Each structure stands twice: as structure tokens, then as C-alpha cells.
Amino acid sequence: MSIVNRWATTSRQVVYNLKEHIMKPTALPRVPFFSSGPCAKRPGWTPAVLKEACVGRSHRSTTAKKKLSDIIALTGEILELPEDRLVGIVPASDTGAIEMAMWSLLGERPVDLLAWESFGKEWVADVTKQLKLKEARVFAADYGAIPDLSLIDFSHDVVFTWNGTTSGVRVPNGDWIPSDRQGLTICDATSAVFSQQLPWHKIDVATFSWQKVLGGEGAHGMLILGPRAIKRIETYTPEWPIPKIFRLKSKGSLNEEIFKGATINTPSMICVEDTLDALTWIKEIGGIEVSIQRSNNNLSTVEHWVEDSYWVDFLAKVPDTRSNTSICLQIVDPWFQSLGKEDQVAVPKKIESILEKNSAAFDINGYRDAPPGLRIWGGATVEVDDISALLPWLDWAYEEVKSSY
Secondary structure, X not given: OOHHHHHHHHHHHHHHHOHHHOOOOOXXXXXXXXXXXXXXXXXXXXXXXXOOOOOOOOOOOHHHHHHXXXXXXXXXXXXXXXXXXXXXXXXXXXXXXXXXXXXXXXXXXXXXXXXOOHHHHHHHHHHHHHOOOOOEEEEEOOOOOOOOHHHOOXXXXXXXXXXXXXXXXXXXXXXXXXXXXXXXXXXXXXXXXXXXXXXXXXXXXXEEEOOOOOOXXXXXXXXXXXXXXXXXXXXXXXXXOOOHHHOOEEXXXXXXXXXXXXXXXXXXXXXXHHHHHHHHHHXXXXXXXXHHHHHHHHHHHHHHXXXXXXXXXXXXXXXXXXXXXXXXXXXXXXXXXOOOHHHHHHHHHHHHHHHHHXXXXXXXXXXXXXXXXXEEEOOXXXXXXXXXXXXXXXXXXXXXXXXXX
């Protein structure tokens, strides 16, 4: 064993031997909300930002439609979308947006489906069990990994998540997507937009919701269409029925009103006002580059802590695939690994309960279908000082739970 390795092992053992001396922290995060959706509001948010909400009015009124179209315009501006992209507000959060895209666009070509966490698996089920497409290939990976991207056939349509919200694993970049692809790329980008740089020329369809990096409210989705997806809608009609809330066509052609501020069903104008506030905040702090940097800073802070921890590590196996928004952690302490399955599930729940009782953190247990662990939201609305204040509480709470066994 090298001197460096002996030092690292000894250092971790010292931490382990001194675990009973970990003192309860005194400094609390100013905002202890680390949920991965709905996520923390932007810094300084108060209900007063909603005072201009167009409540009690029709969403088809001139005033309301102006606010809806402002969301569309600000989204395109902040994300620096190409001019040939269409942006629309659609029902049912990101789930509604991605299912609208799949129901409207798939079926003309074979499809490759990528899944390495819970929501990607849901999109696989949509295609194979609901749409029942026969020419569908599934590329799956366990939590913590991504499939072999070199195996994807881009003469097929491709459906994938950019950032796995429940696994904390993202694709590192868009280099694996060819510019001369024949099929469409349909990307669930809900926990990536505004915190990760997306190669828009490689993405034909992107979806997200307001409740993630924007810190908005649920039930509203966003759909971004590129010219190749628009052409597919104009020239192809699926063989299955299309529910009203999925219909992108009107009288046989693309319903362009959706991308001008009209909506398929009634939106919440309070949520609209809240989202306008979030978008305005991102613009005022410096736009997409600053928003991404804020998320990167949060991840970097957690990385430094993990390096010195004996009991926790990232669920993502490859550093380049670590999410800077849904930061998922696994417990690697041999004591924890020796526990039975029920106790392993119970430990993160107990950590979460202790932290909530102390108002140190809320909603940090891992996703119910993921391996037992913790999940910390690090999106742009979360302050790095709050992440820094949280970490000593995690160490203390873990030792409290461990000593109770």
C-alpha cells in the first residue's frame, strides 16, 4: 500500500474512531429546503411577488395571455435557444410534456429508449406497454450508471433523460448525439435546464417543469420543439387516439397558438406569476451562466465533504456523470452495509426525521425506488452557504442514528 493510500485509510479511520465525539451543530441553513421537486424558492422569495397575479380573470384575457407569452419569451432568451425553436406551456408538469411528445411523435420509426433511473423507466413503460411499439429497444443501466451510449442507433428515434432526478446521474455532454441523425432525440430535461448546458442543436424535443431548477410550482410543463420535430408533427399522424391534453395539431397542422401563449387547458395564473418571478431572477443575476455556476458550486461543496467522509459516497459511479442538481448519495460505511434490507431503508428515513425535527433539512431521503440513501437538491435556487451549513448536520445525524442500533 502506498504512503498516500495508507494516509487516506488512516485518516478515515481516525474520523470513524472519533465519531462519538461529533458535536451537534449550532448553525442552521438559512433555508433548509432541499427537496428535489417542488424545489426551493429563489433567494429572497416571499408571497408578495404574487401580488400582480392575474387571478379572477380568464387565462384567455389579454393580460393573462401576455403573462403566458412572457414566460415563453423569457425561457427562450435565458436558455439561449436557437430562433427556430418553439416553446409552449402544456398540462401536467414534465410528465405531461414528455408523454405529449411521445404520443404525438413516436411510431414513424423504430425507437431506442434509455433508462437508468425511475422516470426513464416510466417512459420505457409508456412506449412498450401503453403505445405498445414493437420496434423498441431498451438500453438500461443500474442506479449510479448510464447505458453504453455508443450502442444507440440514431436512425431510430431516441428517448432519454438528460439528468436522472432519482439517481443523480446525468449524461456528461451531447457528444454522443450526431448532428446528422435521422431520428428524433426526445429529451426529458426537467432537472437539467437552467443548471446544465444543453446542446440545443442535438435535441429535437426537450421537456421540463417549473417546479425543478426554477423553484416554481407543479402541474405545468414546458415543451421545446426543434424544426425536425415540427416537421414530424406536420407530416405524420400516429395510429392511436390522442387525448385532448396531448394534441399538438389543430385542423391537421401544428397548433401554433400553443407557442404564442394559448394553453390546452386552464393554467394557474398564480403559478404563472411565480414562474415569471423566477425567470426574472435568473435574468437579473446574470442569466444561464450564473445559474449553472450556482449549481456547480453546490455540487463542488458536497464533493469536498464526501472526499473526507468515511460513511458516504456519490451514487454516480463516474465523476463526469454526477448531477449538480439532484445530488444522490449512498451510504458506504461497512456497518450500514452489514444491515438487513429493512434497516438499510430505515436509516436514511431516520436521518431525515432527525434533521426535520431540528429544522436543519427537509425532504432529503432518497427516492423511494432508488437504493437507500440521501438526495440533496443543489439547483440554482439553493444557496451554497445553506449546503455548507447542512453537511455537518448530516454527519451528526448519521452518528445519532448509528449509535441507536
